Amino acid sequence: MTSYEQLLQVLRDEGHRLTPQRLIVLRVVAEGRQHMGVDEVFREAQSAYPFMDLATVYRTLRLFKQVGLVTEVAIGDRLHYELTHPDDRHHHMVCRVCHGAFNLSPHYLEEFNSTLVNEFGFIPDLDHFTIAGVCVNCRPQSPEEVGVGSEEFTLDEGAT
Amino acid sequence: MTSYEQLLQVLRDEGHRLTPQRLIVLRVVAEGRQHMGVDEVFREAQSAYPFMDLATVYRTLRLFKQVGLVTEVAIGDRLHYELTHPDDRHHHMVCRVCHGAFNLSPHYLEEFNSTLVNEFGFIPDLDHFTIAGVCVNCRPQSPEEVGVGSEEFTLDEGAT
DNA sequence: TTTCTTTTTGCAATGAGTTGCAAATACTTG
DNA sequence: CAAGTATTTGCAACTCATTGCAAAAAGAAA
Numbered sequence A, B: 001m002t003s004y005e006q007l008l009q010v011l012r013d014e015g016h017r018l019t020p021q022r023l024i025v026l027r028v029v030a031e032g033r034q035h036m037g038v039d040e041v042f043r044e045a046q047s048a049y050p051f052m053d054l055a056t057v058y059r060t061l062r063l064f065k066q067v068g069l070v071t072e073v074a075i076g077d078r079l080h081y082e083l084t085h086p087d088d089r090h091h092h093m094v095c096r097v098c099h100g101a102f103n104l105s106p107h108y109l110e111e112f113n114s115t116l117v118n119e120f121g122f123i124p125d126l127d128h129f130t131i132a133g134v135c136v137n138c139r140p141q142s143p144e145e146v147g148v149g150s151e152e153f154t155l156d157e158g159a160t
Numbered sequence C: 001t002t003t004c005t006t007t008t009t010g011c012a013a014t015g016a017g018t019t020g021c022a023a024a025t026a027c028t029t030g
Numbered sequence D: 001c002a003a004g005t006a007t008t009t010g011c012a013a014c015t016c017a018t019t020g021c022a023a024a025a026a027g028a029a030a
Helices: A004-013 A020-029 A038-046 A053-066 A107-120 B004-013 B020-032 B040-050 B052-064 B105-122
Strands: A068-073 A078-083 A091-093 A101-104 A130-133 B068-073 B076-083 B092-093 B101-104 B130-132
Touching: A004 A020, A004 B130, A020 A038, A020 A053, A038 A078, A053 A068, A053 A078, A053 A130, A068 A091, A068 A101, A101 B101, A101 B105, A107 B076, A130 B130, B004 B020, B020 B052, B020 B076, B040 B052, B040 B076, B052 B076, B068 B092, B076 B092, B076 B130
Parallel strands: A091 A130, B092 B130
Antiparallel strands: A068 A078, A091 A101, B068 B076, B092 B101
16 A cells, blocks of 8 residues: 555655645545545545635645546546555546446557557547446346346456 | 538427527527537527527537537537537547647547447447547657657548 | 417526635745 | 745635526417
8 A cells, every 4th residue: 555655745745735634635535435526525524624625625636636646537527536546547437327437447548549649649638537338237238138237247346 | 511400300300399599509509610619609699699598508508419419529628519410420639738629530439439348348428529638739749859740640620 | 379288498596616815824944 | 943935725706507496488289
């Protein structure tokens, strides 16, 4: 696990100040589950520091994202955040029906990425990428398929 | 060019009413340039029909998107819309720097699409897809590259 | 054409997220 | 450890987009 001190160092190195608000938001995200909603982060942070302001949470998460500490995931049109694990970077597939977020290895986007760069000189933002759709579990199944469904697929929604 | 009457028929066929507001928004989008911002649509529509309400424009564009008349493009976190040309469907690459939107043939996403379906049973929403990034013109160039740049790439930003 | 039902509109209120600004505070330097 | 300054916070106002609801209007039926 990435040490908390190391995370703080990232902020310090880039010249950002270590305010109580930032320390708390960082801890909340580091200890929270994957892709937490902003409101969740806010409530947790507020219970540790009652003066916490929602605008500060937004600004702090934006800063953390900018320096790469956290990853932003748009789930059902709301922003969610999770700690960035440098050794387990992944994209997300977000289900439009159940709002579940499933991990997707960067490997699946490598080819797409090179194509855009080579053919159009367009450099896509693929640090993190979220694709919406419908997951196996929520997918309407044809009659013959019923009961055969989900077991053949691996959708990693588990903790990192 | 797709006839205006045909577009109206699409609405009628699905049981939607033809209100003056809808006719005007449709004409504005049909005659406007590619990917218009909602505010642009609103202003144009309002000048043709002064009682036009912004909420109506939003609702109307959402409806049009739902029935496939228009395509939604998120440009720099604002929603834009353009008339759907059934014979020229395309995705968009949106430049984070200049906010330009460039067309991308669906062909480039076919493989990615099948991979998600086959490996994860996840059905991605790929009717229309927008990828952010930096276009050739805004891309920082290494010294040797200067002056060699953009001519080798085709970025289609033109009218459809 | 008139009446009826259902959809749609306009308006005002709401929600997520951002921003301007004065007051507060983290870090720097002496 | 005191003073200075540049960043950050809290608050309120604001933006884009959505929604609840009563009044208006479209289309169907008589």
